[in-house]
Amino acid sequence: MLNDIQNVLFSEEQIRHKVAELGETIARDFEGRNPLVICVLKGAFIFMADLVKNIPIPLEIDFMAVSSYGQSTKSSGVVKIIKDLDVTVEGRDVLIVEDIIDSGLTLSYLIDVLERRNALSVTVVTLFDKPARRSVELEPDYKGFTLPDEFIVGYGLDYGEKYRNLPYIGVLKPEVYTKP
Ligand code: 5GP
Ligand code: MG
Ligand code: MG
Numbered sequence: 001m002l003n004d005i006q007n008v009l010f011s012e013e014q015i016r017h018k019v020a021e022l023g024e025t026i027a028r029d030f031e032g033r034n035p036l037v038i039c040v041l042k043g044a045f046i047f048m049a050d051l052v053k054n055i056p057i058p059l060e061i062d063f064m065a066v067s068s069y070g071q072s073t074k075s076s077g078v079v080k081i082i083k084d085l086d087v088t089v090e091g092r093d094v095l096i097v098e099d100i101i102d103s104g105l106t107l108s109y110l111i112d113v114l115e116r117r118n119a120l121s122v123t124v125v126t127l128f129d130k131p132a133r134r135s136v137e138l139e140p141d142y143k144g145f146t147l148p149d150e151f152i153v154g155y156g157l158d159y160g161e162k163y164r165n166l167p168y169i170g171v172l173k174p175e176v177y178t179k180p
């Protein structure tokens with residue numbers, strides 16, 4: 001697996017610092033609001049776990065799984081809810097935790113769903129942002145790193161369901177995509 005990585009973009013240490021910083025800001029902003037923190041599976045699962053450890057205020061968590069990509073590296077634009085929330089969002093301050101915003105299609109669909117379910121507020125934190133590739137207007141409330149148009153893996157993010165377990169963020173060698 002390590003042989004498939006061309007270079008490391010963000011080390012464990014860099015990610016840890018950024019996540020701690022995000023958590024601190026979010027904790028300050030959500031103090032006294034008991035937010036419902038929603039992890040968008042699967043990509044955000046590691047970020048979510050590390051993030052909430054850095055938000056030392058009362059909160060609740062839930063999970064939602066959506067799919068828009070299949071095996072490709074580009075969004076199809078068709079978003080499907082694979083696993084829905086267990087709890088109702090009505091009247092709740094909701095914080096969506098995303099791994100990465102690319103076209104923005106997945107997230108704008110999710111925001112729409114949660115607003116239609118009458119969430120009191122919908123806030124978005126993403127660890128990575130690729131603003132150059134946006135096809136809908138969407139600005140996250142909190143973001144970790146801004147990326148150029150490059151496909152990354154690791155720290156929860158996959159290519160063909162692999163590489164999620166890498167503790168850092170890396171870029172794959174081009175031949176990985178062209179392998180039969
Ligand atoms: P969007 O709907 O914004 O185009 O896509 C968002 C989803 O696509 C992310 O949550 C993530 O699952 C996937 N995605 C977008 N860019 C990347 C990337 O660079 N690497 C990986 N592994 N997944 C990505
Ligand atoms: Mg995601
Ligand atoms: Mg994926």
